[in-house]
Amino acid sequence: MAEREPGEGGLRSLAEGAGGNGRAPSPAPGEVEAYEQDWYRSLKALAERARELEEVEPSEGQPAAGRGDEAEHPPVEAADEAAHPPAERVDEDEGAPDRASARSEEAEPAADVPPQGSIAEVPTQSSIAEVATQGIAEVPTQGSIAEVPTQGSIAEVPTQGIAEVAPAGTAEPAPGEPEPGALVEPAAPTAPAGTPAPAVQAPPPASLTSPDAAERRAALEALAVRGVSDADLGRVAALVVDPDPDVRRLSLEILAPRAADVSLGVIRQGLQDPADEVRAAAVRLAAARPVPPAEIAPLIAARRSPLAQAAALAALPPLVRDAGGVDDDALDALLRSAADLLPPLSEDERTALAELGRLLGPRRLTEALAHDDARRLGALRLLVAEGSPEALAAAAALHDDPDEAVRAVAATARDRLAEPEPPRSPAVGARDLVETVAAELAGPDAAARQRARERLRALDRAAVVEWAREALRGDDLHRAGLAAALAEAADLVEVAHDLIERALGLQAESRQPFLRALQALASARSGELEGVLGRLAPERRPEAVRLLWEAAGPSAMPLLRSALVDPTPAVRIAVLEVLRGTGEPEAVEAATTALGADSAPAVREAAVRLLADAPLARRIECLERALLDPDPGVRAAAVELLPAGGGREAAGPLLRALSDPDQAVRRAAARHVASLPDEDLPLVWSALLTASPEHREQVVAVLERTAPDRLARLAIERVAAPEPEQRLLAVGLLARAGTPEAVGAAIQALQDVRSEVRRAAAAALASLRSPEAVPALGRSLGDPDPEVRREAVRALGVIDDEAVLGLLVTALKDPDPEVRRTASEVLTEWSSPAVAKRLAEVLEHPELRGQARELLVKMGPSAVELLVDVLLQASPAVRPEIGDLLERIAGRERFVERLSSLDPDQRLRALQALAAIGGADLVPALLRALSDPDERVRILAADLLGETGDASALEPLRRTFLSDPVPEVVRAAERALARLRPRG
Structure with a gap:
């Protein structure tokens, strides 16, 4: 039970x-x-x-x-x-x-x-x-x-977390009752009749249950001082799921002295907590209990939870040791976690893996290499960390494994096997002596440094190397700096790898002792350093390349030369990048070789960047080679960087690059072609003449943006060329140049013998929009080619000049319907008051009246007021035309409504419009206007009534004649009566 x-x-x-x-x-x-x-x-x-x-x-x-x-x-x-x-x-x-x-x-x-x-x-x-x-x-x-x-x-929410204690005296549950271990105690056994039921106690006012997290923390801190009793244990354990992370952490820490009484479930709850500090506290509690090693094994790879990981790295080896080994499930968990620890490993990770490797033993780890998943990689890491010859041999046997990560670890094992067996650790006295000498070497006293160098020659080199390696790998930065001084003085090429590793983990300001040591080693024993980069993890080698160049400069060339064949492209790129701008002859040769032979496009592109500083002849040679590269990025970089200052020598490759299938390459070529010096303008013209329209556009766009005067000069020199295709291209370029000289050349081209050139010239002037071209375009309206006339109309339509309107109206009479249609479209698009007024005036000419009416209707409401303006001065013959247009465009009702306007001028214009429109409702509107407060409106209404001939207006006009106080109104009424009386 x-x-x-x-x-x-x-x-x-x-x-x-x-x-x-x-x-x-x-x-x-x-x-x-x-x-x-x-x-x-x-x-x-x-x-x-x-x-x-x-x-x-x-x-x-x-x-x-x-x-x-x-x-x-x-x-x-x-x-x-x-x-x-x-x-x-x-x-x-x-x-x-x-x-x-x-x-x-x-x-x-x-x-x-x-x-x-x-x-x-x-x-x-x-x-x-x-x-x-x-x-x-x-x-x-x-x-x-x-x-x-x-x-x-x-x-x-379950109720399992409720801490309870059974009633006193209950040893075993009655038949049919839940077991005592159930989450909530069942009902108590039946008591004899008359026995009072025990009272239910209300929750004590303990601050552990306070809704205030600060009070709960204070209660926990008080418990930590006095100790956790049996009565407190359940309530403290319940706080492992408190919403406040500090409360959860404190509850786990306070339970540590009672770890043996804490259930595995409570610890597991803490191990999966989202807060790093809570998980770390749970790991420490798990180690104190203790728990099976598999419970905390996953946390040794939890680098995103550094506190929990550090606690797990410290706790796991003792757990495995105290457990006397691990079962298969725990071993699997350890192997998977070790596989998740990607290099580079921290010192704590290396130490923990080494201890775990020794505890698990090479034999069991070698057997685990038979797995075909991540466990194989984890076993391999533990074998290499264990470091015995047996373990390294088993790991090195996987040097041809299909998994790249496995091969990398196996290669590390092979390298370590190839190293001579390290000597036994020096005696404590010897170690102290080495450290003393190292401290003197790094001290400020020159005489002491000289004495230290003399004493150093008498020390056992193996002991010196061992101490330096240990110091470089340790946590003490000061001792590591002493080791760097020792390596510099004694040419300890054996610790070059450790110097690089230590320097890579430091900020720039802390690297100086290690850089000095590396510089000394590269200067004195560079030939012995060629394999040191290969011992680093691939992802650390590019930074190591930059570090070595920073430390040793040209002295590091033997090392960098070997790195040019590194299997990792990023390493080869790093070498080319550090060599760029150094002026080293070997750098140009290395880049030339990489451009022609390297398999990685990114490396070839880096080679191009280095070659940008090479002599011109080498650059043009490499440009020719790069244009054949299958990768467009390499070709684009070559065209962008290599032709600078090449002039005529670079023209040939650049002209070919204008036809490259990749747009980036063509754009780069266009920029260089456009920037050729003035003496090479014929080459630019040749490129434009032979290029496709798309490729030509790229060169012209660059010239238009950067050197419009050169573009104009290029076109003007050929606008009179004997070949029509050259003249046609030149006229098109004039439109893009936009200079005053280009306008003059385009006007001249309007007289070309070829109609297609004249048409292109008119189109160019449409782009240039210069009023200077209006007279010449007006003359082109008489060109024998209707297409030329159409282009001239379009050009006139975009030029802001008073003379244009008359020319466009004239074009409405063109014999070609397409020219007339184009003129109508242009005038309609203008929709300006000047155009509308001119068109309204054109209504006086019967031969243009139809087209003018059509254009005014197309212009719509914007023409209404202008038509009314013209109406006030129009001849009687045109007034019906204007009235008809007003009715079509605005409608009669619009003007009837205006008769109620507060503005007397608006009422006057409305009467004029209604009179021109005519219709049955005109007379009633005019009769109402006889009582308008403005005398001008009454005068106009009387005159218009006289023109209507309607006898119904006689009596209102008589009243106006007899009663209006304004003499002008009386005279207008008299005139109207005179016109109407004979008809009456």
């Missing part, structure tokens, strides 16, 4: 699940925020319900009604738990001797704590309603605590 651990209640089941054997999953970021509000809401609701239960508890001495029935028929939840007891837990007998004492304590208040991990995986065999069934017969099992609101994730 599973036993309950003292003071922890159901927390073990909370973390372990039904079986108690599954490790907690990795935490998902941010999950701890999901239960902040619900955690407190549930806790508060449980406490309030407990107080309600206490209030309804029967008084002492009064038997509880229905107790026997409830004992005979336990609640549904409790019965279900009794029928399906939880599976056996890990360490189920742990703490058994304390069971009776634990059950004699009063039950702690329930703390409804949701887990931080995957809530869906947590078993929920008991509901919160069961809390109320502990020894309280009167409490219903439904509608009480079970009704606590469970918003959000609280609906899934």
